[in-house]
Amino acid sequence: MSIRHEQKEQRRALILQSALDLFIRKGYGETKVADIAKAADMSMGLLFHYFDSKEKLYEELIRIGCERLKMDFNFMNESPLAIFTAAAEDLFDMIRTNPSAAKMFVLMENAQHLDSLSEDLKEMLTEADKLIKKSISLIEKGQLLGEIKQGNAEALAVAFWCSIQGIAQYIALHPETPCPNSMWVISILENREVE
Amino acid sequence: MSIRHEQKEQRRALILQSALDLFIRKGYGETKVADIAKAADMSMGLLFHYFDSKEKLYEELIRIGCERLKMDFNFMNESPLAIFTAAAEDLFDMIRTNPSAAKMFVLMENAQHLDSLSEDLKEMLTEADKLIKKSISLIEKGQLLGEIKQGNAEALAVAFWCSIQGIAQYIALHPETPCPNSMWVISILENREVE
C-alpha cells in the first residue's frame, strides 16, 4: 500500500488546490467541474472518483479553511490596541508566507453569501461578522484609554477588518505583489492626537 | 405613448437593480435568471423581452458602472496626500449616500476576473489595477515631501486602495452599517513621524 496511497493523497491535494484557485478567481458558479479537472490535469470522471460532487469538494475546502483560520484573540491581559496589533501581525504573516492561506481567507469570505450550503457549514462561517461585533467593545475600551481614535466603534471595526480583508483578497489574486506592512492598517485605529 | 413608455423604463430599472444586488451577493454564475425574474417580480419570459441574455444584462450593468465611477485624480497642482484625501472623500461620500453606487463598485471589482466578457468591456475594467499603478509615483513624491510614510510604494498603494475596496464591499452588502470616515484610511498613508 504505497505507490497508490501516496498518489491518492497527492491527487486529492492537487484537486483541492486547483479548485481553490479557481473558486476565488471566478466564483463557485462560474467554475465548472471541467475547469477544475483541466487545471488538475485529469478527466472529469476521475475527479468524481475523488469527490462525490462539486459541492462536497467546495465544502471540504471550507472545512480546511475553518481549521486553519480559526483564531481567537482573547488575550485579556493585553491592551486593546496591542490585541489588534497582534491579530493583524498574525494575519499578515499568514498572507505573506502562505499563499494558499490567503486564498482560503478569500474563499471563506465569499462562501458566506452562498445559499446552497449546509447549515453547519454556514454556522462556521459567520465568524467574520462575529469578529466585527466582538471588536466593538474592545475598541470602546481602547478609546477610553486614549489608545484608539474617537469615532463610531462599529465603523472603526468595519474599517479595520475590511481593510485587512480587501488587502488579503488582492494578495491572494496577485501573489507577486509586495505585501503591505501590518502596522499600516493599525494606523486606522491608532489615536495620534497629543493628549 | 406614456403609460407603456414609463413602465418600460421602470421595469428595466427594476431588473437592473435586482440583478445588481444578486450579482454582488451571489456572484454571476450562482445568480440564475429565474432568481432575477423572481426578485423583479416577473416571468423569465418577460425578462428576456427587456434583455437579450443574462450576459447582456450583466454587461449593461458594467457599462452603467463605468459611467458612474469614472474618476481621474489629476489635480497636478495639489500635494500628493491632498489628492488621495480628496479621492477617498469622494468615494466614501458616494458609498455613504448612494447604496447602488457602492454595489457598482463591488460589481466592477468582481467583473475583472470573469472570463466570458467582451474585450472592450474588459479593457474598461482594468481601471482598478491602473489606479494602483498610477498611485505609485504619486506616493513616492509624497514620501520625498515627508507627507507619506516610508515603505514600499506599491505596497502602500495596495494597502490604501484595497482597504477602500474592502470597506465598500462590506457596506454594499450590509447597507445598514455605519460608514467609516474617509480620513481613517488616509492614516494608512500619512506620515506621523516628527521631522
Next chain:
DNA sequence: ATTTTCATTGAAATAGTATTCAATAAAATT
C-alpha cells in the same frame, strides 16, 4: 369600433453542466 402594437405568460426547445457508468489498464494481493 377596429386594428395594430406590444407587454406578458407558461410551456416547449435548446444548450450547458454535473454525474454516472461500462470498459480498460495498472497496481496490489493471493
Next chain:
DNA sequence: AATTTTATTGAATACTATTTCAATGAAAAT
C-alpha cells in the same frame, strides 16, 4: 501466475438553466 482491487477514461445520462415561442390580453392608434 492468477485474482482482486482500484485508478483512469470517454461516452452516456440526468439534470439544470437559458432562451425561444405561440398564445393572450391590454394599451395605443386608426
